[in-house]
Amino acid sequence: MRIFRLSLLGLLRDWRAGELRVLGLALVIAVASTTAVGFFTDRVGLLMGRQASALLGADLAVVSSDPISPGFAGNARGLGLKIAETVTFPSVVLAGSKTELLEVKSVSAGYPLRGMLRVAQLPYGKELATRTIPAPGTVWLGPRALTRLGLRIGDKIKLGSSLLTVAEVLAYEPDRGGDLFGIAPRLLMNLQDMPATALIGPGSRVTYRLLIAGPAPALAKFRQWIDRRLEPGERLEDIHDARPQLREALDRAQKFLGLAALVSVLLAGVAIATATRRYAARHLDGTAVMRCLGATQRYVVWLHVLQMLWLGLVASLAGCAVGYFAQQVLVYLLSGLVAAPLPPPSGFPVVSGLLTGLVALLGFALPPVLRLKDVTPARVLRRDLGQLPARTWMVYAAALAVATALMLWQTRDVGLTAYLLSATSLTLAGLSAVAYALVRLLRLLRAHSGVAWRLGLAGIARRAGTSVVQMVAFGIGIMLLLLLSLVRGDLLNEWERSLPPGAPNQFVINVQPEQVAPLRRFFFANGLKDVDLYPMVRGRLLAINHRPVDASSYSDIRARHLVEREFNLSWTVRPQPDNRIVAGQWWTAAQYGKPLASVEQGLAKTLRIKLGDTLEYRIADRDLSVRVVNLRKVEWDSFRVNFFVVTPPGLLNGYPATYITSFHLAADRHGLLQKLMQRFPNITIIDVQTVMAQVRSIMHRVNLSLEYVFLFTLLAGLTVLYAALQATQDERTHEVAVMRALGATTRQLTLSLAVEFTAIGLIAGLLAALGATVSGYLLARHLFHLHYHVDPRLWLAGLIGGGAGVGTFGVWGTRFVLARPPLQTLREFS
Amino acid sequence: MYMVQAQKLSKRVASPEGTLTLLDAVDLEVVAGEACAIVGASGSGKSTLLGLLAGLDAPSSGRVLLDGVDLGTLDEDGRARLRAGRVGFVFQSFQLLPSLTALENVMLPLELTGRTAPGRTAREVLARVGLADRLRHYPSQLSGGEQQRVAIARAFASSPKILFADEPTGNLDQATGERVIDLIFSLNRERATTILLVTHDEAVAAHCHRRLHLAAGRLRDDSGPGADRQLDLPGAAGENI
Incomplete structure (x- = not known):
């Protein structure tokens, strides 16, 4: 003890x-x-x-992209369970001269079964929990939607063919959006108003949910009953697998x-x-x-x-x-x-x-x-x-x-750890080697400089080991911040620059077959000459080569998502101009109507589909089997409409189709969108710019949080400097005392310290800029396939930040050294 | 013309047993060109006295005039400026800067006073102390005798009016020590430098014109009556205490 x-x-x-x-x-x-x-x-x-059940808004939910059979609800009620229904889809809303793409959710009475809605009178105002849902004829708008459309409570909006009144600000809904990053502006409406909007036709992008809640035994019974009755495309979500994304x-x-x-x-x-x-x-x-x-x-x-x-x-x-x-x-x-x-x-x-x-x-x-x-x-x-x-x-x-x-x-993850460790060691070794070489180079400078300069530079060389450690420590901190701030922006800008001018910036979906001809005429009349409309048939992939596909048989997350969702199939005579056949042959006129398919090569790789494979789809209650005759490479960056799977014309004629198109709209012609909306109220327009702005805003926030975490890295870098200062304090005190005895003034001594630390900081900044540039280049070339331009701001920010930061902190940290009477020190060192 | 003048110089430090008096109202006058030794037992306050006279520390009371300037009226920087170019030092433990080469160490005082061609002067002085082939060596690569010769070169490089030497042979063997003393005094003769030297070695003290003994914080003139006359300088009368 x-x-x-x-x-x-x-x-x-x-x-x-x-x-x-x-x-x-x-x-x-x-x-x-x-x-x-x-x-x-x-x-x-x-x-x-x-709050998993609140996040689901229920204890159990049946989810599908098609209307859910009424039998399910009936059985649940019979078991004494509470039910509610929701239908979610994206749609453009018109308010005065403004349009906005919103995430629309129409709900039945009783929604949500778990958790509570919260409403407010003003955007971001005081929130109140409520047990009601929007009354028929009214909608509740999310604060973002409200501000973007410039609306207030009591104003009217046009949704599809309906005119609805804004009754509340929707502050919170428990089962909000698909994922963590669902920040699209939101609209909540009553399910009774849905048919009148005429927004939902065959092939629309809709998610139907049947929410179920109640005592556990009844729920178990219901699960048992429904298990064998679920159709492909219908799935059961409970609180345990709620929100996998x-x-x-x-x-x-x-x-x-x-x-x-x-x-x-x-x-x-x-x-x-x-x-x-x-x-x-x-x-x-x-x-x-x-x-x-x-x-x-x-x-x-x-x-x-x-x-x-x-x-x-x-x-x-x-x-x-x-x-x-x-x-x-x-x-x-x-x-x-x-x-x-x-x-x-x-x-x-x-x-x-x-x-x-x-x-x-x-x-x-x-x-x-x-x-x-x-x-x-x-x-x-x-x-x-x-x-x-x-x-x-x-x-x-x-x-x-x-x-x-x-x-x-x-x-x-052992593999990831091994990769990270070797990458870190390589980076450290590279940066240390460069730092050491630069320290050696500083010696050349010494012969041609004044006394304070020489003393400062000599200090770095004498403490070469600690100097290199400090340079690398700071270099890494600064490099991470440079990567997050400048390199990220550069890459994003570079990508936007790499898009061809006049690339489509508007997508139109949910076009019904009978609207194709009038829409073509509309575009033509408004000077948009070569707008093509593409048919789109939604089908679920059931099997590859007669082997049923199952999400659980893929370890790749992307593959799982792909298998769980419905595919959009299309047909065409010729491949899109930006497509390139990489395997097999495109079809001839003689093959029209034959069960053939052209598959995008990325998808083929993810789902392990090969040339000659048979794909089985279920499209609107009918099964269709097609043979893969070619693989295509697609430039997704072109923003043209493209499909993973395309068939020859004639094959999908009997299936329900909607049409989709994309076109370029000059910035000064946005008024045309309103005309388009008024003529075809059921279609959905997606503005690429708006989506990009949302993506940017998410990236910005995620980035800020990372930058914040890396601030600690910079702080840790400062403690490395602090530790090095302490470790060399005796040495420095001695140097200062000798210099004082020889007649050096405070100014000269401070200058020599400033030279030493600023040089360390400059080299750290140089290392950081070098590291960030190399990383940026590697990312651009190998990950994003972009040209990378060296950004001079990177070097400027690295050098100025490093030099000023380390210089200031170093001089500040050694100020006590200057305060001691020289005699005391000299005697301690004798 | 006094090079160094001390009036009622005292230094007291706080210790667990109360205030400790290291120096007790010491008076001292050293004329220009004189070589003066301060001897005394270890711990008698010799180095403290030297430090005060050179302005490396401030006294508790009393006054020091260095080359006619009252050190008490100057701050740390002012004292440093006064020393630069006027004062040379030789220490027992050499006190070379380990991060600088022999040449760079000798250049330091020249550069601090902004002399022209410091490199050439430093080379000449290093050659004078016999180290022409050691210019690019770092202190750690030199022997003790060589390090002290670099220190002597540094002390004389700026042609100071006065040299303060604190046990210059203390860390050296006898033969090396003798060579170092010879060097100091031959340079002293060549350049007519005033020397104030602290030592416990009587043989070293014997080289000086005058010998002062420090004991119990007080200074006593030990030199024979003819010592002053050897110099033949006015005003160099012994300060008997």
């Missing part, structure tokens, strides 16, 4: 001496960054778990933000390792005396390990507290993407934060501390004895082990 007391006393003494501050600070930052992410994802996870999005966010936070942990680890080396060096004498007085090696080791453990516990708890507050900012940044108010977090992030803190501390601090056991007691007599040589391999091995463990924990 005495060892506990002694270790606590030692901790207090060292803390007062200021020796443990860097260690503590680095730990707080590491733990804060992971727990901030941890608390946030924990709260979203809890929201999904606890949301779960997936959360899972991704957790991994991504978690890995981002891990960068800070590893950088903080560098600071911890630097600080512990100094800690161990300063404890050499005390340890030697203790050994002299009879302390065993075991005792010495335990004493220091216990001291580290106390520190780790206290600092990690403080980190958790900081993380909790930091998390609120994350919630704010991502607000709107998560629909409901978040519940308070569980204790789990605290546990994982403490674990992360202790693992990082022990992994990075233990090797130098363990060396203390090798101190020879003879050091008491001769101080030059027992300068422990740093066993660098041990430090690296421990650091690698910690990094691997934390990454594995974060990703739970």
Whole structure:
């Protein structure tokens, strides 16, 4: 027990001496960054778990893209279950001269069966929970829809063929939208008003839901009854598999933000390792005396390990507290993407934060501390004895082990961890090599510079090791921020530039067959000469080569989504001009009407479809079998209408079809959309610009949150600098004292410090810009297939940010060095 | 013409046992061109006195005039400016900057005062102390004697009016120490530099015109009655305490 007391006393003494501050600070930052992410994802996870039934709006739901057979509802009622129906689809709404694409949900009385709607009188105004639904003839509009259309309560909107009155602001609906990122403006209406709008025809993009709620036994009975009666395309959702996309999005966010936070942990680890080396060096004498007085090696080791453990516990708890507050900012940044108010977090992030803190501390601090056991007691007599040589391999091995463990924990994926580790090591090695080369280059500058410059540059060269570590640590922090801010914007702009001018920017869907001819005439009359309309028949893929397709047989998430949804099939005489046949032959006139198919090569790859395979579809109660005769490569970027699967003309004639088209509308001709809407109220117009703006806005928010997490990385970079400053403080104090004795003024000394730190910062900025440019280039060429232009702002921002940031902080951090009388220092160093 | 003048110079420091008086109202006058040794036992406050005279620390009370300027009226920077170009130092532990080469170390005081062609001057002085072939070496690559010779070159490079030397042979073996002392005094003769030297080595002190003994914070003139006359300078009368 005495060892506990002694270790606590030692901790207090060292803390007062200021020796443990860097260690503590680095730990707080590491733990804060992971727990901030941890608390946030924990709260979203809890929201999904606890309110799963509210998120579904029911206990159970039958979901389909076709009307659900009335028998289901009848049976549920018979079992004493409550039911409600919803029909969801996108539609354009007209209000005065403004149009807006909204996510429309029409609901029956009783909706939602679980959870409650909330309404307000003003957009973002005070919210009130309600048990009612919009009365017939009225709609409730989401705040975004309301502001974008410039509407107030009491105003009228045109939806399809109906004129409806805005009655409330829809603040919250439990089963909102398909996924986490569903931020499309919303409209809620009464199901009774649906037929009058004439918006829903065959082939429309509609989701029907039958919501069911009630006591568990009745629910179980209903499940049993319906299990064998579900048609392909109908599926049962319950609270456990509610919102798989949301779960997936959360899972991704957790991994991504978690890995981002891990960068800070590893950088903080560098600071911890630097600080512990100094800690161990300063404890050499005390340890030697203790050994002299009879302390065993075991005792010495335990004493220091216990001291580290106390520190780790206290600092990690403080980190958790900081993380909790930091998390609120994350919630704010991502607000709107998560629909409901978040519940308070569980204790789990605290546990994982403490674990992360202790693992990082022990992994990075233990090797130098363990060396203390090798101190020879003879050091008491001769101080030059027992300068422990740093066993660098041990430090690296421990650091690698910690990094691997934390990454594995974060990703739970061995392959990804191995990939990340090797990518990180490569990046680190590359940046270190460049940094080292630049440090060598600085020597050339020394011969041709003034005294302050020479002293500053000489400092970097003399402390080459620590200098390189600082450069790389800061370089990585700055690089990540550059990648997120500038490179991301550059890539997006580059992609938009790469679109051909005059690429279609409007899509029109839900065109009924009898509207095709009038619509063509409308376009022609309005100067849009070559607008083609394409037929579209919705079918579900049942089997490939007679083997039934099942979502669970694909591990790829995209493949699962594709199989679960309905396909849009089309027919055409010629392939689209931007299509290229990569395998097989296009059909001849003699093959019209034959059961053949042309498949997009990406889809073929995802679903493992080969040339000659047979695909079986169910289209409106009829089964159709087609043979794949060619594979096509499609330029999706062209924004033309394209289909995954196309058949020869004549084959799909008897099936219900809608038509789709895309066209380019000059910015000054948006009035035409209104005319179009008035002439054809049932069609849906999708403005690419608006969709792009939404995508940009989501990306912006996600990006902000990542940038925020990477701020911790920059902070961790600062602690590396702080630790390095502490480690070199004695050296610097000495230099300053000698310079003072020789007659150097404060100005000259400050200048030399400024030169040293600014140069370190400039090189860090250079590394960052270099890393960001190379990453940007690799992303552009290999992932997005774009040309990448070197952005001079990247280099400017890196150099200015690095130089000014590190320069300022370095000079500020060494200001105490200048304040000491030189005699005191010189005597200590004699 | 006094190069250094100390009047009622005291230095007291706080210690757990109360205030400790290191120097107690010390008076001292050193004329230009004089070589003066301060001897005394270890811990007698010799180095503290030297530091105060050179303006490396501030006294608790009393006054120091260096080259006629009252150090008490100057701040840290003012004292540094006064030293630059006028004062040279040789320390027991050499105090070379480890990050700079021998040449760069010697160039430092020249550059601090903005002299022209500091490189050429530094090379000449290094050649004078016999280190022409060690210009690009770092202190860690030089022996103790060589390091002290670099320090001497640095001290004399800016042709200072006064050289403060604190146990210049303290860390050297006897033979090396003798060579270093020879070097200091031959440079002193060539350039007519005033020397104020702290040592516990009587043989080193014997090279000086005058020998002062520091004990219990007080200074006593040890030199024989003829010592002052050797210099033949007015106003160099011994300050008997």
